[in-house]
Each structure stands twice: as structure tokens, then as C-alpha cells.
Amino acid sequence: MPDPLRDVPQEAVDLIKSFEGIPDGDPSTVNIDAYLCPANVWTIGWGHAIMDGGVQLKGAAHKARARALFPGGITRNQAEALLRGDLVPRAASVSRLLKVAVNDGQFGALISLVFNVGLGNFGASTLLRKLNAGDMAGAADQFLAWDKARVNGVLKALAGLTRRRKAERAMFLGQDWRAVSATRSGGPLTVLPVPEMPAEDQAWLKAAARKVTAKKAAKTAVPKKAAPRKTTAKKSAVKKTPVKRSAVKKPTAARKAASGK
Numbered sequence: 001m002p003d004p005l006r007d008v009p010q011e012a013v014d015l016i017k018s019f020e021g022i023p024d025g026d027p028s029t030v031n032i033d034a035y036l037c038p039a040n041v042w043t044i045g046w047g048h049a050i051m052d053g054g055v056q057l058k059g060a061a062h063k064a065r066a067r068a069l070f071p072g073g074i075t076r077n078q079a080e081a082l083l084r085g086d087l088v089p090r091a092a093s094v095s096r097l098l099k100v101a102v103n104d105g106q107f108g109a110l111i112s113l114v115f116n117v118g119l120g121n122f123g124a125s126t127l128l129r130k131l132n133a134g135d136m137a138g139a140a141d142q143f144l145a146w147d148k149a150r151v152n153g154v155l156k157a158l159a160g161l162t163r164r165r166k167a168e169r170a171m172f173l174g175q176d177w178r179a180v181s182a183t184r185s186g187g188p189l190t191v192l193p194v195p196e197m198p199a200e201d202q203a204w205l206k207a208a209a210r211k212v213t214a215k216k217a218a219k220t221a222v223p224k225k226a227a228p229r230k231t232t233a234k235k236s237a238v239k240k241t242p243v244k245r246s247a248v249k250k251p252t253a254a255r256k257a258a259s260g261k
Helices: 010-020 060-069 076-097 104-117 119-123 126-132 136-145 159-172 177-181 199-220 253-259
Strands: 042-044 148-151 154-157
Touching (some): 010 076, 010 159, 076 104, 104 136, 104 159, 126 136, 136 159
Antiparallel strands (some): 148 154
16 A cells, blocks of 8 residues: 655656746735635645635635735745645545555656645546556546636636646656746746546546445435235135934834833
8 A cells, every 4th residue: 555654756756847837926025925816715835725724715805814824925935845845745645545656756756746636636546547557558548638718707727737748647657847937938927727526527426426326325215115905814614514413213012012112
């Protein structure tokens, strides 16, 4: 069984940092400040979602609160510490989901994917099912399915997501992921929206949910008891046999004479 305390390889950390970027919500200050990501979540550093009381801070209305939780911003070293802290629970969760042994490159690629798409999506993915079935080549190709996101309500493949998926696939296959990620077109690195679950995985998830619902319904259903049948016991007719009285024969004259009567 994979070790739940497995460390995240440095190569995976470098890949994540190269694609997450480290936007500064307030370039006028010395340190790095919180910013609102495309998912409308207040974020700081390399993709660290800001939590308040265990809940993510979302929306422009929470700007002051997000900044107050990190007064003065953070340094790059602090940003890396936050990133590594975020990767620890993800690494443990991925390890628990794995049923096959994977090397550091494969594990690191999975961690990078999970950091981007979320653990729930990964847990329901065709990629994980193929991997646990021992189909390494099929699992590698499934990275490429997570390259689409909604922009202004339209689902489309995004160049940045495609590059990241190709880099993760290369790492998974033991290839040079940096050579793949270096193909980025010019322009500043922007924070990409969260990819949407592929249609194949959505269909599988719905089917699985229907099975669970059906099982619960079968367990909770109370079977109707059949109404007991009214049975009228027929009494067997008892035939009364008449008692035959022994006939008393009247004594004849000869008997009388013999008995002296």
C-alpha cells in the first residue's frame, strides 16, 4: 500500500510553481498581496486559497478581510511555505486513492493535476481508474482530457491548460516536462480558470450516483407484508355409526321345557 506520508518531489513543486504563477494583488507594495482568482476565490502566493474560519473567502466584498489575514503581504519564501503546506494533505489523499505503485515522476504529475483540478474530480476520473487497473499508457493520455474551462460561459480548450497537461503527462512518462512547458507563447503568465471535468468522467460520476441512490432506496424500502389468508378449517364429518343392539331372542317352547321353566 502506498505510504500516505510520501513527500512531493521537488520537480512537481517546480512544475506547479511554473504554471500557477505568483500574481501580486498590489504591485505598489514590497511584498506579495492577495488577489482574486478566476474562480472568484481570494488567493495569495502560488495558488493558496485564503480561508477564514475554515471557509474560502470569495468575492470582491471580502477584499479587506483577505488582506487583513495577511497584513503587509508575504515574501516568496513564505509563499513557498504555504504551497508546500497545501501539498501535504493532497499527497496523503492521492496516496490513499492509489492501488498500484508509482514512481516519483508519476506521483508528482498526479499531485500537480490534483492541485489544479481538485481531489474530488481526480477521485472520479477515468485517469485514476485506468491507473489503478494498471493501464499506465491510458492513464498518461487522460491528462490531456483536462484542458477545457469555461470562459464567459463557453467551454473551450485553453492553451495554458493544454501546456500544463502536456507537461504533467511528460513528467508521468519520465520525459522532460520543461521542454514541453517552454513552448508557451509570449505574453505575461495569467492565472487560468479551473478546468471542467471531461464529459466521459461526468457520465461515469452520474451513473455511480444513480447506483448509490438505488442501493439506498433498496435498503430503506419496507417490504409489504402479504395479508394473511383466511382459512376456514373444514371439520371432517364424523359419521355416527348406529349402535347395534344385540337382539334378544325370545325363548322358544323347547328351551323353556329344557330349562324347567
